[in-house]
Amino acid sequence: MSKPPKPTVANYREFKDYPKIVAAVSRILARQRFVAPVDLFVEMGLLMPTDLERWKRGQVPVLERVIRCNLTKAGRILRLLRFHAHDLNLKPSLTVYRHRSHSLRFSRSGEPKIEEAYATHLVVVGKRNAGDKPQPPT
Structure with missing residues (x-):
C-alpha cells in the first residue's frame, strides 16, 4: 500500500480537503483579520470549542489528543x-x-x-480583508 502524495x-x-479549507478560511476572515490553525480545526468541525478551551486552560496535555482526525490528516x-x-x-x-507559567503543547512528539x-497565525496584510476583491475606482 503506497502513501498518498x-x-x-x-x-x-487537488486534495479533497482543500475546498473545505478555503471555505472555512473565508468564514474566519469574515470575522477577524487572522487565521489561527486551531480556529480552522474548530471551523471544520474537527476540534470542539469546549476541547480547545480545556486545552487552553491546561486541562488537556496536548491538543492533538482532542483533534477529531488522524495526525496525517491534521498535518495535511x-x-x-x-x-x-x-x-x-x-x-x-x-x-x-x-x-x-508553561507553554501549551500541540503535538505528542513536541517536534519544533x-x-x-x-502556533503560526496567518495575518491579513494591509487595510482590506484577505479574499476581498479590489473595488473598481469610482
Missing part, C-alpha cells in the same frame, strides 16, 4: 492552509500559547516544526 505547490488544490490540513494563506498573501506570525505549524 504530500501537498506540494504543484498539486495542493496545516500544510494546505499554508499554501492557501500564501495565495491570499497572509503573513505568518508565530504565536505563543501559554497557560500560567510541528509545534510551529500549529
Whole structure:
C-alpha cells in the first residue's frame, strides 16, 4: 500500500480537503483579520470549542489528543492552509500559547516544526480583508 502524495505547490488544490479549507478560511476572515490553525480545526468541525478551551486552560496535555482526525490528516490540513494563506498573501506570525507559567503543547512528539505549524497565525496584510476583491475606482 503506497502513501498518498504530500501537498506540494504543484498539486495542493487537488486534495479533497482543500475546498473545505478555503471555505472555512473565508468564514474566519469574515470575522477577524487572522487565521489561527486551531480556529480552522474548530471551523471544520474537527476540534470542539469546549476541547480547545480545556486545552487552553491546561486541562488537556496536548491538543492533538482532542483533534477529531488522524495526525496525517491534521498535518495535511496545516500544510494546505499554508499554501492557501500564501495565495491570499497572509503573513505568518508565530504565536505563543501559554497557560500560567508553561507553554501549551500541540503535538505528542513536541517536534519544533510541528509545534510551529500549529502556533503560526496567518495575518491579513494591509487595510482590506484577505479574499476581498479590489473595488473598481469610482
